[in-house]
Amino acid sequence: MQEQLSQPGVLTFLPILYVAWADAILTPSEIEKIEERIKNESWLSELEKETLSSWLDPKNPPSPATLKEWLTVIKDNSDSINEGKRKSLADAGVEIANIGGDDNTRCSTPEACKALYEIEEALGVIGDESLDSLFDNEIANTPLTEISSFQEHELTKILDGDHADIIKKIKTILSDPTFSYVREVNKDTYREKVLEWCKHLANQGIGSLGYPKEFGGGGDIARYFTAMETLSYHDLSLVIKFGVQFGLFGMSIMLLGTKKHHRKYLEDAGSLKLPGCFAMTETGHGSNVRDIETTATFDPATNEFIIHTPNDDARKDYIGNAAKHGQKATVFAQLITKGQNYGVHAFVVSIRDNSGQTLPNIKIEDCGEKLGLNGVDNGRIWFDQVRIPAIDLLDQFASVDQNGNYTSPISSDSKRFFTMLGTLVGGRIGIPRAGLSAAKSALTIAIRYGNKRRQFGAAGKQETPLLDYKTHQRRLLPLLSNAFASHFALRYLTDRFLQQSEKDAREIEALAAGLKAWSTWNTSHTIQECREACGGKGYLAENRFAALKADTDIFTTFEGDNTVLMQLVAKSRLTDFKQEFHEINFFGIVKYIASQAATTILEKNPIATRRTDDEHLLDPEFHLAAFKYRERSILSSAARRLKNHLDEGMDSFEAFNQCQYHLVQLAFAYIEVVILEQFQLTLESMPEDDVKVAMVKVYNLFALSQIEKYKGWYLEADYIESAKSKAIRRLVNNLCQKVRFDAIGLVNAFDIPDQCLSAPIAVK
Amino acid sequence: MQEQLSQPGVLTFLPILYVAWADAILTPSEIEKIEERIKNESWLSELEKETLSSWLDPKNPPSPATLKEWLTVIKDNSDSINEGKRKSLADAGVEIANIGGDDNTRCSTPEACKALYEIEEALGVIGDESLDSLFDNEIANTPLTEISSFQEHELTKILDGDHADIIKKIKTILSDPTFSYVREVNKDTYREKVLEWCKHLANQGIGSLGYPKEFGGGGDIARYFTAMETLSYHDLSLVIKFGVQFGLFGMSIMLLGTKKHHRKYLEDAGSLKLPGCFAMTETGHGSNVRDIETTATFDPATNEFIIHTPNDDARKDYIGNAAKHGQKATVFAQLITKGQNYGVHAFVVSIRDNSGQTLPNIKIEDCGEKLGLNGVDNGRIWFDQVRIPAIDLLDQFASVDQNGNYTSPISSDSKRFFTMLGTLVGGRIGIPRAGLSAAKSALTIAIRYGNKRRQFGAAGKQETPLLDYKTHQRRLLPLLSNAFASHFALRYLTDRFLQQSEKDAREIEALAAGLKAWSTWNTSHTIQECREACGGKGYLAENRFAALKADTDIFTTFEGDNTVLMQLVAKSRLTDFKQEFHEINFFGIVKYIASQAATTILEKNPIATRRTDDEHLLDPEFHLAAFKYRERSILSSAARRLKNHLDEGMDSFEAFNQCQYHLVQLAFAYIEVVILEQFQLTLESMPEDDVKVAMVKVYNLFALSQIEKYKGWYLEADYIESAKSKAIRRLVNNLCQKVRFDAIGLVNAFDIPDQCLSAPIAVK
Numbered sequence A, B: 001m002q003e004q005l006s007q008p009g010v011l012t013f014l015p016i017l018y019v020a021w022a023d024a025i026l027t028p029s030e031i032e033k034i035e036e037r038i039k040n041e042s043w044l045s046e047l048e049k050e051t052l053s054s055w056l057d058p059k060n061p062p063s064p065a066t067l068k069e070w071l072t073v074i075k076d077n078s079d080s081i082n083e084g085k086r087k088s089l090a091d092a093g094v095e096i097a098n099i100g101g102d103d104n105t106r107c108s109t110p111e112a113c114k115a116l117y118e119i120e121e122a123l124g125v126i127g128d129e130s131l132d133s134l135f136d137n138e139i140a141n142t143p144l145t146e147i148s149s150f151q152e153h154e155l156t157k158i159l160d161g162d163h164a165d166i167i168k169k170i171k172t173i174l175s176d177p178t179f180s181y182v183r184e185v186n187k188d189t190y191r192e193k194v195l196e197w198c199k200h201l202a203n204q205g206i207g208s209l210g211y212p213k214e215f216g217g218g219g220d221i222a223r224y225f226t227a228m229e230t231l232s233y234h235d236l237s238l239v240i241k242f243g244v245q246f247g248l249f250g251m252s253i254m255l256l257g258t259k260k261h262h263r264k265y266l267e268d269a270g271s272l273k274l275p276g277c278f279a280m281t282e283t284g285h286g287s288n289v290r291d292i293e294t295t296a297t298f299d300p301a302t303n304e305f306i307i308h309t310p311n312d313d314a315r316k317d318y319i320g321n322a323a324k325h326g327q328k329a330t331v332f333a334q335l336i337t338k339g340q341n342y343g344v345h346a347f348v349v350s351i352r353d354n355s356g357q358t359l360p361n362i363k364i365e366d367c368g369e370k371l372g373l374n375g376v377d378n379g380r381i382w383f384d385q386v387r388i389p390a391i392d393l394l395d396q397f398a399s400v401d402q403n404g405n406y407t408s409p410i411s412s413d414s415k416r417f418f419t420m421l422g423t424l425v426g427g428r429i430g431i432p433r434a435g436l437s438a439a440k441s442a443l444t445i446a447i448r449y450g451n452k453r454r455q456f457g458a459a460g461k462q463e464t465p466l467l468d469y470k471t472h473q474r475r476l477l478p479l480l481s482n483a484f485a486s487h488f489a490l491r492y493l494t495d496r497f498l499q500q501s502e503k504d505a506r507e508i509e510a511l512a513a514g515l516k517a518w519s520t521w522n523t524s525h526t527i528q529e530c531r532e533a534c535g536g537k538g539y540l541a542e543n544r545f546a547a548l549k550a551d552t553d554i555f556t557t558f559e560g561d562n563t564v565l566m567q568l569v570a571k572s573r574l575t576d577f578k579q580e581f582h583e584i585n586f587f588g589i590v591k592y593i594a595s596q597a598a599t600t601i602l603e604k605n606p607i608a609t610r611r612t613d614d615e616h617l618l619d620p621e622f623h624l625a626a627f628k629y630r631e632r633s634i635l636s637s638a639a640r641r642l643k644n645h646l647d648e649g650m651d652s653f654e655a656f657n658q659c660q661y662h663l664v665q666l667a668f669a670y671i672e673v674v675i676l677e678q679f680q681l682t683l684e685s686m687p688e689d690d691v692k693v694a695m696v697k698v699y700n701l702f703a704l705s706q707i708e709k710y711k712g713w714y715l716e717a718d719y720i721e722s723a724k725s726k727a728i729r730r731l732v733n734n735l736c737q738k739v740r741f742d743a744i745g746l747v748n749a750f751d752i753p754d755q756c757l758s759a760p761i762a763v764k
Helices: A008-022 A028-040 A046-054 A064-077 A089-098 A102-108 A110-122 A128-140 A152-174 A187-203 A221-231 A236-256 A259-271 A413-452 A470-498 A505-533 A535-539 A545-556 A562-602 A620-647 A652-658 A660-684 A690-709 A711-716 A722-750 B008-022 B028-040 B046-054 B064-077 B089-098 B102-108 B110-122 B128-140 B152-174 B187-203 B221-231 B236-256 B259-271 B413-452 B470-498 B505-533 B535-539 B545-556 B562-602 B620-647 B652-658 B660-685 B690-709 B711-716 B722-750
Strands: A276-279 A295-299 A304-308 A316-319 A328-337 A340-350 A362-366 A379-383 A386-389 B276-279 B295-299 B304-308 B316-319 B328-337 B340-350 B362-366 B379-383 B386-389
Touching: A008 A046, A008 A064, A008 A089, A008 A102, A008 A110, A028 A046, A028 A110, A064 A089, A089 A102, A089 A110, A102 A110, A152 A221, A152 A690, A152 A722, A187 A236, A187 A259, A221 A236, A221 A413, A221 A470, A236 A259, A236 A276, A236 A328, A236 A340, A236 A413, A236 A545, A276 A316, A304 A328, A304 A340, A316 A328, A340 A386, A340 A413, A413 A470, A413 A505, A413 A545, A413 A722, A470 A505, A470 A660, A470 A690, A470 A722, A470 B562, A470 B660, A505 A535, A505 A545, A505 A562, A505 A660, A505 B505, A535 A545, A535 B545, A545 B535, A545 B545, A562 A620, A562 A660, A562 B470, A620 A652, A620 A660, A620 A690, A620 A711, A652 A660, A660 A690, A660 B470, A690 A711, A690 A722, A711 A722, A711 B711, A711 B722, A722 B711, B008 B046, B008 B064, B008 B089, B008 B102, B008 B110, B028 B046, B028 B110, B064 B089, B089 B102, B089 B110, B102 B110, B152 B221, B152 B690, B152 B722, B187 B236, B187 B259, B221 B236, B221 B413, B221 B470, B236 B259, B236 B276, B236 B328, B236 B340, B236 B413, B236 B545, B276 B316, B304 B328, B304 B340, B316 B328, B340 B386, B340 B413, B413 B470, B413 B505, B413 B545, B413 B722, B470 B505, B470 B660, B470 B690, B470 B722, B505 B535, B505 B545, B505 B562, B505 B660, B535 B545, B562 B620, B562 B660, B620 B652, B620 B660, B620 B690, B620 B711, B652 B660, B660 B690, B690 B711, B690 B722, B711 B722
Parallel strands: A276 A328, A295 A328, B276 B328, B295 B328
Antiparallel strands: A295 A304, A304 A386, A316 A379, A328 A340, A362 A379, B295 B304, B304 B386, B316 B379, B328 B340, B362 B379
């Protein structure tokens, strides 16, 4: 391309061809006319004619990237256009061609000019008026940065994958006036509005997407997750209420119960005829579910369980749907029968009648105003010897017969507990995907604003758009790359979760825990930076950051506190590590040592640690090796430290606590390997086109800004040397600049409906 | 101390002495009795008698640190106490002493026991009941971590400095029921409440603290700043409304106007009889004040200025007090007279009459709901050829006579502009100090909760308090050290600002810009971590994080966007750097090179970069050298890079943009040197007591966690080697553990009134 654009005769035609293609007005007869003309012009070289002809093929029109490049050349080389002095496309072409050497003068001969004027006339674009308006709109006013180097909808297709249909359906629903945002209403009105929205979605069959078809559902949990993700472009109270009702409540019955429960409850849960809660968390035991204190004691006399809150710390707390709308609740309690405690089990308990009256022996309190999500009615529940029929024990993993005999296919209490909880991992997929949508909304708003908003600038020139400032790029664009990285990783997690078997359950649990933590922290951070990047405008409620920030803030806490989850990830990695040695013993150790040595020889040699060339720094193999080296190193040093503490006689709780900071680093390193791998695999699966070219830049920005973030660690480990570390910083700056030119296209590809974005600074 | 506690006879007395001193019940006759008895006991060695006697001096009672140490020894060595089996203090003493060698058996002879029982009896603390309750409250239930190693109120004294009186007065006012928080009210009600609060403060003379006494003020700007800081323990809408009225509005008249304006406006501004606005910011020019477009054109025919908004981008935006209450506004506009634009000047303009009706030719619009600070009525103002008397030009720096002749003591428009703006730097002091108070509130709530809240733990033991987890310490305690660091630095900034002369005006402007940015970013980050550290409890509005987060979020934007301010700091440093060379020329360069070389020899040698001993790592000289080295290095490399760009012909705007990321790093490095220095100077000025011992730990945590944060940079610069970097990480972990034991005392020393904190998880 560069070569073709150095041919003066080709340059002469550039404005005409740009205008023709930009408006897509080239008819077959017009093309024929131009081709005929070009063929006969003696002032054009054969090579030039060939190039021009190749640009006139209607089956193979210039790509957006090509058009963009033409525009750059036109703007860079035509003073008259920039100063509003142009008369015609032909004049502009001559002016552009005349820049440079003597050879170019042939483009301004009367003969050449005549040809150009006639072509311009033939295309019907002559005349001051049409030209002015064309240039004004297309060239003078449109920043180059609003024209992507790729087809935005092609990227959208890749992001949406197989679920484009359900995504489109939900976007259409959300764009209905019924779903207009409510603002400045009180908590009660807001809660009713959110309930109403949920009912609309239930009516459209969105709520029951994940339930079996025989109970009125859509039979596709994958689509349920996608629905939740798409809904998250809208109000997040809606999403959480939706998730509580159809996910936590309905799916706990689906996954922990058996057919009889499904028949009894699922259809009404999916239609929202039966509003329900998920009552697991207790005041005294936020993250420590195993030690909850609510009891469910079997009474053989009546074949009932007695649900009871033994003390105030054991009240159920923060239960969504409880303060106002819930009629049933899946209640988690210690199952006691024949004087024996078999650990935590789930029961379906009525808490209100269908007129909304709280039932006897149940006390419910409103959690009151929260930092965000005030459209969700969180409450506290106390049970005072509440009797429920024995059949309402959700008995997928254990049952109690009428004599009070307990049976379970899983004999260990501990294993049964983790199996039960494992089935509920879905919540750890829905939340980060919801958070990611919120982050995408924030990025779309901030990047569009940054592209338009101008402040300061060079003396005598127009002020500079915020997004042209290096600090602005540095703030937003690595986070944009994180959003894509997160998208592919969460899609992978969903697939793994849906295909899980007993064999990989623990791995997937760790994966979900880690990606939930990584992704929701990233969401909080992203929305914060975006708010700040929009300055005072970002502080106005109408521009959405108020809601996005407040509503997602709790995502780092619920469905498992992120710090606790990261320790779970680390422990899972340590178990893998231990097994590796246990199972294959001496041979395993030898192999491990050999693999470590191999890493050292291949990577940690004076040449590799000092390489600063782009070829190396942009090599996905280098990225993956670096990410993996970090994970492996932290894993083995953490294992060593733990072992030392245990050998010294420290109890294991304290030993883990001593290494806790270390373990959280391990979890980050592990999860980042997964994310990087998924980004790489996604790129490998993409066709070689403009979209891929653009996404490779985004990928590189992700990979290198992660390595840069940990440069302290890499330098400390002698994995990279100073010069390499500095080269990475420079490259991140360059990549920011490159991604900046596609930034608008990249956020447009998220394809968030205007009604959802709603922010006046981001939509017209 | 350690030595004394190895004497068995001394240990025997420890429980008795602890209880006696902990309750402060030792009367002279009791002391005499004990002393007499000790003197005659032959089973005690002379050394033991001496020690015991030294602990009975009423003029020199044991310090809190000593008491705490005693308690640790008692709890660590007495099984019976920990298991609730003790009968008496004497028994406990014997038990403690009996741990260890043969020599200790003498402490359990009948003779020794008799003596101990009699002393116990003499002190009137005998008997199971009194003992049980004493141990229950004091030892069994009180975590060691709630007993500071220092006198909290002594630290409060140091924090409050000379202003303890006004701080106390304001805390008393805020604890009045009138100032109870309002929640879940609509915007309009909230705004009226905030206005009412401001009136109460005005009535108490708090609003006019900074105005000259002759106009009804307190004549002390320093106290005004302290008032704002103290008010910030309360509702932040109140603080901002207060700041707009008494600071921005009143002080702009005070500082930009002259006597005639003071006479006309100040008293009514201070009493809030005249509610006013500060109308500087325009929609189109958020940070770029110099280019605002509102005009003030002099009309000699009527001796008036005509205030006009020429286009929609030039409307005044985000103006506090404008939407509802303001009657006057200090309006910033381009002064035009005789067809000549003299740049931005300030004018007093009426916008509403005193019944609250908007005046003709003025349009005011409500900014509507915001992310936070919804008790402040921000609005937009348009002026349509509004005429004001010429006398309402605030003419401290320029005046226009009745013929339209412009005069100013400062001939350069640019210098005049910056001088005017410089006088308004006060806003950049009030905001970070307000933000710091909010951060202190958040830390107090999170640390108290972390000390109480237990989750998980070693098998069979009580669950562990959150603050005993290493990750929890790592999250909160470096931020606690930042709060102290910020406190001393902002106090220094205030002093410098109040004593400023023309000579150091630019330095102070940069200092204010940098500390405002550093401190408000730190506030946002601190409150976020504290919210997360409190989990779901932190998300309930009643626990205050909702308000603290939302209300302070804009602090990083207003009074100058932080990123813009950091560039101002960097440019100021570059100017210094340039002057250093310019002024002293060749000699300067030689000197500079010599000083750089000296650094290299002293610090960057293989011994210094590898030192990992505590003596070195905890040496304030090492810290200061490291901070300064960083600043100096970034400064000279930024200067070099800029110069290269300029030499290549880049225009200066673009050259600065190319280095922008670099320049922000420079600003951070510079500000952190200032902060470190002020922390060090504060410590140097403190008496050698327990408070200082505690604060040295906090200081070390601050200094080393900053160096750790930049370890990538230091390693890249070869300033430290891997081993040293790792040693610093370990030391930060240790310091977190040490500071953890004083954490409750440290936040108690902030001395925030319970009514202000209000969070149920933090106050009883």
